[in-house]
Amino acid sequence: MARDASRVEAFSDAVIAIVLTLMAVELLQFGPDAPDGKGLPAALAHEWRAYLAYVITFAVVGQVWLTHHNMWRYVCRVDQMLLVLNLLLLMFVAAIPFTANLLADNLRGTPGEQRLTAALYVGTVLGEAIFFNLSWWWARRRGLLHPDLDPSLARAVARRFRLGPLLYLVAFAVVFVDPILSLLAYLLLVGLYVIRGPGDLPRAGQEAASP
Amino acid sequence: MARDASRVEAFSDAVIAIVLTLMAVELLQFGPDAPDGKGLPAALAHEWRAYLAYVITFAVVGQVWLTHHNMWRYVCRVDQMLLVLNLLLLMFVAAIPFTANLLADNLRGTPGEQRLTAALYVGTVLGEAIFFNLSWWWARRRGLLHPDLDPSLARAVARRFRLGPLLYLVAFAVVFVDPILSLLAYLLLVGLYVIRGPGDLPRAGQEAASP
Amino acid sequence: MARDASRVEAFSDAVIAIVLTLMAVELLQFGPDAPDGKGLPAALAHEWRAYLAYVITFAVVGQVWLTHHNMWRYVCRVDQMLLVLNLLLLMFVAAIPFTANLLADNLRGTPGEQRLTAALYVGTVLGEAIFFNLSWWWARRRGLLHPDLDPSLARAVARRFRLGPLLYLVAFAVVFVDPILSLLAYLLLVGLYVIRGPGDLPRAGQEAASP
């Protein structure tokens, strides 16, 4: 019972790992079916949307794992509500391959199809970002964080977490102007988050030099 | 060999995580196949049963994980019989997506189909609840629980665990009156269990203020 | 680096958990396809082989996990060869759903089909049993077992492990007389192994009262 959070991490890891590899399962299904009539290179090239969905999913779900890993390093106790918030987070994460796939399938669709699938996708990611915020807010409020965590750092993390949904809402609004632009903006956000988001908390034993 | 139960938890976590994401695999299969003839919004709306099955499975299997997590925090040793009971529990848990999917598929079927699939579904959940009861009963009887666990608390947990199958049996009986009502009653039970079931044991270091 | 074997256990757990739930994935695929023409009860009853394969796989792979769990509790260090033997074991374990499924599909086939699929199935399980033997033999020989393990107990375990392949070979021979009888004999063996096989090693802190 020493570190109550470790089983939550192991379970979340298993769920995120499955979500991360769902696209590899999708890829496999194109393997044997590809060479019908046309040559192999054309058949492979035809599936470019599947490769794109594979890379997008790895980037996005990989970033979710980074954020989860970094956030939960500072959680040392859990209560029932934090577990429920974490399950709701995972429910949105597990839906990402579905909406990412829809989005990739409709990148060349009509403007209406692009808008609808981009909105669904951004909605999924928005849900995920909201439950990260709620988890951190609840853990701070209920004193579930590691006692060694500097309160000013915990506040800085909360500020950065709050930024996520705001930026996603902007990306969501841009969808109605230009879906492709919205997607690019979104991928830029993922990149920024990997480099300088709540996923980049200072490590134990390092200086807390965050803004 | 310090804490014998940790590998059982890790294995059960992996099984439950896979069951939890099985529905996400199902969802994925609708992605590329949807837009045939009719427009995308209609094609997506057509799959509402898949989304319903996704949310139901997440709620139910998520609650199973919560209960498992909270119960096993108090198990500090295992014997062969407890491992077998846990495997039988997992066998019923892994069948939940199958029966939940059948149920969702037949929500608009004939009354006979609704009754059959609701009965199969409630039967699966009943099996799961029975093996939770047996696991806890066996762990108490064989002294496998953590020595710090207050015996009166262990009894209270057993009482709450016993309530589960009884309530499921009632839901099972209601199936023959009105399947939809039975499903609603069942979802209510899941919600109650999350808030105040055996999954809500007091944490180590907190007061044991349960009824 | 304290307990080198724990990551091997976690990895094996993940592989075994996936193998255990593969049949649940299979079951799911019957869900939406069942009601074509004939009524739902007939469609469900028609899939009895899938349910049988589900239960057989859970019994067999569950027993593999029990044995693996109990064996590895006594392994405290690993070397490269033990890791390779464990991977080969997992290669046979991961093939069990495939051969179990083939067997269930051909239970009502011609005698030749019954014989072939039963032989393939018993072959898979034989391979698994052989690599359990080799793992234990290697761990004993290289001094990788926990120093507290009584050598006479380690020898008793090795004897029980050796029994497995012998009994499977007998079941394999019976295949050519009567495949169904062979399957029943085999399931009996699994039951025996759960109750009194190498999977039932005495726990730490209990007397070593094995034959």
Next chain:
Amino acid sequence: MARDASRVEAFSDAVIAIVLTLMAVELLQFGPDAPDGKGLPAALAHEWRAYLAYVITFAVVGQVWLTHHNMWRYVCRVDQMLLVLNLLLLMFVAAIPFTANLLADNLRGTPGEQRLTAALYVGTVLGEAIFFNLSWWWARRRGLLHPDLDPSLARAVARRFRLGPLLYLVAFAVVFVDPILSLLAYLLLVGLYVIRGPGDLPRAGQEAASP
């Protein structure tokens, strides 16, 4: 927060375990579909490519796990960049079943198809080898390795890691001469790596007797 690397290992284990068993999922799909028209033995023999892909994937992904396991035993702290490098490694690992399957499907294809699929396969493995190199290089440079690890040993490991991509590049070049020869050379490399590659680091408490 004691050993920061353990959650990274657990997550990587889950991803690698899923990739390892993807082929078992593929195998399962041949089960019920095989006996159409022709006899069962012919139907089973017809799927030899699936069995080959199964064994190749187990060998290759098994070796990836061995290398990962052995490398990460010496990592005692992580930073954001090492996590990103590990995720990129996993992205290539998760693509191995797809390219291995393509390769097995086209072993009897035209020379052009053999060349293309062998190139894709070697490319995937090359990517994986490069990210193993980068991970080790980064962990050394940033002082993330265990302080007890002898620097001369860390250098020897880096030398052996560097060998991997070079050898794969040679195998890649041979593809344009003879794809089958390239595949055989590649499998030989995997075998060598299992016996004497970076996956065979001396264990804690053993002499560091590597070249």
